[in-house]
Amino acid sequence: MDTQTIDQFYQQVQAQDQSIAQELQALAGKLQAASQGGNSDAREWLLDLREVALTVQAQQQQMTQLLQAIHAMWQNQQTQLQAMPAAMQGGYVPQAMGQNAAPPAFGRPGGTGGLMGALSGFLGSGFGQAMEMGAGIGLGEDLINKLF
Numbered sequence: 395m396d397t398q399t400i401d402q403f404y405q406q407v408q409a410q411d412q413s414i415a416q417e418l419q420a421l422a423g424k425l426q427a428a429s430q431g432g433n434s435d436a437r438e439w440l441l442d443l444r445e446v447a448l449t450v451q452a453q454q455q456q457m458t459q460l461l462q463a464i465h466a467m468w469q470n471q472q473t474q475l476q477a478m479p480a481a482m483q484g485g486y487v488p489q490a491m492g493q494n495a496a497p498p499a500f501g502r503p504g505g506t507g508g509l510m511g512a513l514s515g516f517l518g519s520g521f522g523q524a525m526e527m528g529a530g531i532g533l534g535e536d537l538i539n540k541l542f
Contacts, residue, residue, distance in 0.1 A: 405520075414450070425437075
């Protein structure tokens with residue numbers, strides 16, 4: 395999978411998060427209006443909605459931690475590869491692997507660029523940069539603040 399595809403998926407997740415937030419905000423607004431209009435059940439439903447929003451926030455925080463762990467792993471791999479001799483970074487196959495062994499096909503389409511190309515591309519992608527900044531998905535905090 396290339397970094398452009400990863401960025402597309404990331405943008406789709408962000409758009410879905412915004413959609414969920416808007417729908418929950420609309421529901422909260424309706425419940426607040428009903429509560430202010432004298433509906434005693436609406437206040438309890440609004441509190442239930444708050445619990446749902448807190449659960450979504452917890453899930454978002456867990457997802458952010460997962461994505462940051464993946465990003466840290468990629469950064470660690472890049473650091474290790476930078477310490478390798480240049481001949482090994484570009485797909486060099488040591489003699490111990492045998493004549494028929496194929497180099498890893500990571501990186502640019504067609505398998506060129508080696509693992510270093512894949513790491514650099516990932517870390518430079520919009521998704522990789524968002525993970526590095528700790529942006530994660532961000533629905534939880536915004537949602538809680540806007541709803542309550």
